[in-house]
Amino acid sequence: MLDIQYIRDNPKLVEEKADQKGYKVDITGLLVKDEARRNLQNQADQLRRRRNELNEQLKGSRPSQQQQAEGRQLKADLAVIEEQLKLSDGEFNEALKAVPNMPLDDVPVGRSEDQNIISKTVGEPPVFDFSPRSHHAIGEERDFIDKTRAAKIAGSRFAYIKGDLVRLQFAIINFVISQLTDTSLIERLIDDNRLKLVAKPFLPVLPPAVLKTGPYQASARLNAEEMTYKIEQDDLWLNASAEHTLCTMYMDEIIAADTLPIRLVGYSTSFRREAGTYGKDMEGLIRLHQFDKLEMEVLSLPETGLDEHKLLIAIQEYLVQQLELPYQLITKCTADIGKPNASGTDINTWFPSQNAYRETHTADYMGDYQSRDLRIRARRDNGELALIHTNDATAFALGRIMAAIIENGQTADGRIRLPKVLQALMAQDRI
Numbered sequence: 009m010l011d012i013q014y015i016r017d018n019p020k021l022v023e024e025k026a027d028q029k030g031y032k033v034d035i036t037g038l039l040v041k042d043e044a045r046r047n048l049q050n051q052a053d054q055l056r057r058r059r060n061e062l063n064e065q066l067k068g069s070r071p072s073q074q075q076q077a078e079g080r081q082l083k084a085d086l087a088v089i090e091e092q093l094k095l096s097d098g099e100f101n102e103a104l105k106a107v108p109n110m111p112l113d114d115v116p117v118g119r120s121e122d123q124n125i126i127s128k129t130v131g132e133p134p135v136f137d138f139s140p141r142s143h144h145a146i147g148e149e150r151d152f153i154d155k156t157r158a159a160k161i162a163g164s165r166f167a168y169i170k171g172d173l174v175r176l177q178f179a180i181i182n183f184v185i186s187q188l189t190d191t192s193l194i195e196r197l198i199d200d201n202r203l204k205l206v207a208k209p210f211l212p213v214l215p216p217a218v219l220k221t222g223p224y225q226a227s228a229r230l231n232a233e234e235m236t237y238k239i240e241q242d243d244l245w246l247n248a249s250a251e252h253t254l255c256t257m258y259m260d261e262i263i264a265a266d267t268l269p270i271r272l273v274g275y276s277t278s279f280r281r282e283a284g285t286y287g288k289d290m291e292g293l294i295r296l297h298q299f300d301k302l303e304m305e306v307l308s309l310p311e312t313g314l315d316e317h318k319l320l321i322a323i324q325e326y327l328v329q330q331l332e333l334p335y336q337l338i339t340k341c342t343a344d345i346g347k348p349n350a351s352g353t354d355i356n357t358w359f360p361s362q363n364a365y366r367e368t369h370t371a372d373y374m375g376d377y378q379s380r381d382l383r384i385r386a387r388r389d390n391g392e393l394a395l396i397h398t399n400d401a402t403a404f405a406l407g408r409i410m411a412a413i414i415e416n417g418q419t420a421d422g423r424i425r426l427p428k429v430l431q432a433l434m435a436q437d438r439i
Contacts, residue, residue, distance in 0.1 A: 009105050009377065010022070031347070033108075041100040052093055111342045119341075119343050120344070121341070127337045127338065136360065153169060154167065155168075165282065181406070184302050184327065200322070211271065212275070215250055218245060219256065220245075227255050236280075236281065237280075247276060253276065254400070269306050271304070272304070278301050299407045301405045303402060303403060306320065310395070317373035320401035323401070328355060330429045335357045359412060368409055369401070369405075372399065374398045
């Protein structure tokens, strides 16, 4: 959530920036709740001070009737104020959490994703001497993808993935982990992009696939209406991305500054309801309710947070280039970066069957928006505490990237040419 002092100091700016992201927030009402909460807190503090003073006076002596009466009255008054303060805190926190993060100054202002900016285009789409087919058609024909049988036992938007497509998925996972744990590669990407960062590799993590309501809400990623599945009998939600169980991993902790950055790469099966997305790229392995994903998460000091964001984008580009896939780097506008984000980019990869680039990656920079509610702080050498900055970015959503490999690597004889970096891992150059 946003710093309340920043909102007090910049109410009009916060309202304006929130509107640029598509959020109508009542900042005046929030500040009224803030003032009421602070007044109640002040009253509670005064009552506690008087109670402590009275207790000091009574040490070693028998209280008078007047002191007993005052003690009882203080207890009763404090109980009333604390109950009012509890309600006031709840109303204030609900209003504060409705305020989105502020976009960075260089984020383009826009009202929809149509106003995102193509920053660059890398690679040439393949030229075929035949009409390219969709990954879904190829996958069904080769019995790699079976959504018909999956629908019988799980409903629509689920799939059985089989055979060489399973082997391809694990080859991609092994490739990514080998790259992100290579210190020399991280150092090269830092140098190539002139970033002021340490060359620390990523730690592979297999995180839980579920979260309690409290941590999920604090991460600002819980989207119960459109995305997130609830486990009915428990206070648990199925994660919609490994980032959600990675950014919450250090909740309520103080981290020594000299151990930062913490760079994680998590692999998890993820679940999304995908409500409201019917008709949007649903074919084959796109927009399934269940999918596997490799996600990068970085926790850092405030002064390196933006450079960590740039490093994650550089890693994403490097990984897509290694898979020999044409892509576009997209700078997202204010309306498309998301509520907790200060900045965001996408990578859209070429899909020949659609004759278009489609989103396969996103990179999100949150600043301290998540860590404030998650209460994750760093202790500097001088003892000072600072809220850490968080970043997350897709390494690969496995279904989408395999779909792109299938479509871009398809051949006239019905086989699929594999990227060179995966050939040794698959022990073949074609499927």
